[in-house]
Amino acid sequence: MSKLKRTHTCGQLRIKDVKSTVTLLGWVSSIRDHGGLIFIDLRDRYGITQVVFNPDKGNEFYTTAGQLRPEYVVAIQGAVSARPEGTLNPNLDTGEIEVYADTLEILNKSETPPFEIEDESKVSLELRLKHRYLDLRRPVMQRRLIFRHKVCQVIREYLDRLNFIDIETPVLTKSTPEGARDYLVPSRVNLGKFYALPQSPQLFKQILMVAGYDRYFQIVRCFRDEDLRAQRQPEFTQMDMEMSFVDENDIIQIIEGLVAAIFDKVIGKKVATPFPRLSYNEAMASYGCDAPDLRFGMKIKDISDIVQKSDFKVFLDTVKSGGQVRGVNANGCGNFSRKDIDDLTAFVGQFGAKGLAWFKVEEKGLSSSITKFFPEETREKIRQYMDAKKGDLLLFVADKPKVVSQSLAQLRLHLAQKNKLIDTNTFYFSWVVDFPLFDYNEDLQRYEALHHPFTSPHPDDLPILEEKPLEVKARAYDLVLNGVELGGGSIRIHAPEVQKRVFRLLGIEDESAYAKFGFLLDALKYGAPPHGGIALGVDRMVTLLLQLDDIREVIAFPKTQKATCLMTNAPSEVDLQQLKELGIRLL
């Protein structure tokens, strides 16, 4: 047990504390000998304080101080002193003072760490993960995890103030219909049966609405047995909420208020609300995707009609067979070389586009290797419609709508990054609304729910539900930040007959629906209120707010499948006897 009790943190002392006797505990961050004195930067989560050992005072401790090495854990006691003129450090909160130590206790030693504990780390992610306890000790990582804590705390306080109740839902549960692979847990009591780890608490929160809880929220772990990607983890955290007696606008307003509260209390900035809303159709038409990055323009435009007056067979055939010709104006890229354009063609090729038509905008009008196929009048129409001026480059893809959207969405982002069109200091939030309820899966030849099977159709579209399912709009909404979907939600179905009609369209016939979702259909029979909600990815939101690329920078113990950097959360071999008790064996 240390004899010295901490009186202050290493980030706390100021000029007003001069002459106080203080005790600090922390890690030795650096050691310098200067003019016969030993200077130690002592670090803890709260900051750094300069500690001085003077050979005149207490020789015993001066000698010990000489033996200190980086990352030793020490307790020091001494008097706070103003730093001599010329030695103040304006980069440190404690930069006006230093502590003259007259007592030193080594609480623990440290081997030489495999990398330095400093913000700028040049070592590999693998090494950082292997020694995560040292990686997390870097002040920049501490700031990130503290930021994440604050975001969660603001979410909780905001929702608590609005009468939301935090209710825990089970982790050992039945399969949920979210489409991804479930993690399974064999049951020892019911041999041959398995729990599933939840992909979301969707059904539980709907049950809570039926049970009259009115406003529910949870910051909750969810699980998907998917392959790892930089923005994805097999276990992730979402802010999940659900409300009764509301419509889309109520949910959207509450979330906008929540985002504003996070900006206000954690980031110290204002955010403008309400966020712009785009319909799904607008988003797909102008940006080629349903999570558009609106920090820059370069909208996609459709010239399928205009090019009817041309002899360019590729365009004409594409449109004739139900395809489209759409493109973007790459402002100021008229000086791109043939090689540059070939690279762009290869780029869109990754997303299925078979070619990339281009026009450079010159004094005299559009110029290209295909100019000859387009009458003067058509070229001028294209120029005007694309808002093109001298020095611009127009790029077009002609293909099936899906391919055109995908390749142009990516091309737009690619050009914006290349030309530095994105103001990385901006947070641009938007809502995408009016999604279709169903998608048609060509391979399986059946309808699929675009969100999930509990999303309410728009009431105006109920009459055409069976007749024209693909025209039915969903009461769904996604929140998008800087081109990334933060999450989404919907008003749910509360009428049991409507739920049955939707199940039927999805090919979940009544009997099998009952086996799978019977408790929900039962619940809807006993007075389910109109309700809706949303789920936002907490890890993803924090990563974006901190303007980081990798979600692992905001999670203390990230998953990784590489055995070399597994920390403690790797799968491991288990006792065969234990497997036998669970009624399973290895293949």
Next chain:
Amino acid sequence: MSKLKRTHTCGQLRIKDVKSTVTLLGWVSSIRDHGGLIFIDLRDRYGITQVVFNPDKGNEFYTTAGQLRPEYVVAIQGAVSARPEGTLNPNLDTGEIEVYADTLEILNKSETPPFEIEDESKVSLELRLKHRYLDLRRPVMQRRLIFRHKVCQVIREYLDRLNFIDIETPVLTKSTPEGARDYLVPSRVNLGKFYALPQSPQLFKQILMVAGYDRYFQIVRCFRDEDLRAQRQPEFTQMDMEMSFVDENDIIQIIEGLVAAIFDKVIGKKVATPFPRLSYNEAMASYGCDAPDLRFGMKIKDISDIVQKSDFKVFLDTVKSGGQVRGVNANGCGNFSRKDIDDLTAFVGQFGAKGLAWFKVEEKGLSSSITKFFPEETREKIRQYMDAKKGDLLLFVADKPKVVSQSLAQLRLHLAQKNKLIDTNTFYFSWVVDFPLFDYNEDLQRYEALHHPFTSPHPDDLPILEEKPLEVKARAYDLVLNGVELGGGSIRIHAPEVQKRVFRLLGIEDESAYAKFGFLLDALKYGAPPHGGIALGVDRMVTLLLQLDDIREVIAFPKTQKATCLMTNAPSEVDLQQLKELGIRLL
């Protein structure tokens, strides 16, 4: 979509709102016809409001109101009116007003529920769990879950204010050394290997201390594959915290402050701090267990020495062979019949006691069938030592210390319940401290950690660690409320050499320790600060604070192994193809 937007909740309107036009949405709780008017009790989470339909106003809605049934979900609009004299309901917060509805919309119908939605439910737990969405709609269940939410919210706010950081630890992890059975999750990416669901975040929070986070907390789900009991669930929630640079008193004070904050802000009562502390030895001696119920006295006393002056062979032989004679004074039970005492003998028999010796205290002294074996002087000594007066009953067990403790601990509780000695309005908190570090497992012939292998020995006992392990005290502490352990914690080992010595004593040799806890031993090498923490059972705490017997009353979706009341959280059959992908098959 409902045309009517809620303006007030059903618990909100007061006499000052009279003449306002309001819109309420909720469930029909009851319907009464009276004097040509229809009275509806409209219920939501916030309360009940009486709604009146008058045939004079808007006949259409009066007719619709006549078709309402219990648990229909409706929206009504109307004017707030003061109730006529004599019809005020002092039991309702809204009991001074009623709303004369001029609009009614049925938002959803309800079949007749299988039980009534009221506080006092006489139906079986099975039926309640089967229709949990209706069970949770009962106002008493809503109050309990809201109470639970508030407790968690107070915990978070209190710890946030004290600079604790909420950091999430993984759910898919390696086996933790907590002693219970792990739930396993087969890994698809590493076939033949398994994740374990964590029994606690113990090792992760220690890593966080090594990483310099100083103060960590989490309200976290933990998992133990154990059989269900009323106070236990296979997945449970604990308030987990850890601090650096502290000793036992720091942790104890913070938790006492936390309990006081919960009482202040959620229960509206004061709780006296500091809580009394008992050593483990005192607790075992006076109460026979390490989680004593201190709401009543009836301390256990040891008469092993006194009875040396007797001819009672059972007592003499027991003491000679290393056993004890201990007992309690059942105040005022001197009138117990032979049958009563036989019942008590059978009761202690369940806990291994082979008999129960008794003395009734009469005017002339102790009286019993075994009086003759005890000289007058010895009997008087027993009477005095047991603080016995006329009308009392003294009960003794002679056996091995463990059996004596167990059976007397239970006997003490049994007598207290029988004689109503327990003031059930009292919350009696205490700390049990100075636990032994090790226990000796007679069956396996080896030492076991009484808490866990990371608990720090008392530094004074380090010299005798290997020599007299059973005499080494642990720096551990348990929080006890009304005879139930709410949780416990300890100061941990931060010196790698001490950790290795403890592992060695536990038979975890260096190499295997490294395979199992290598990352912890590694972490301790790089400047681990002195640290300690605690974990408290949230479900258990809430259950006790609400004075309920069953933990399932404070959890929305409890686990149960009975197929008939499984809600959604039952294990189920899965696709054999999916098992194949996981590299496992059923036995």
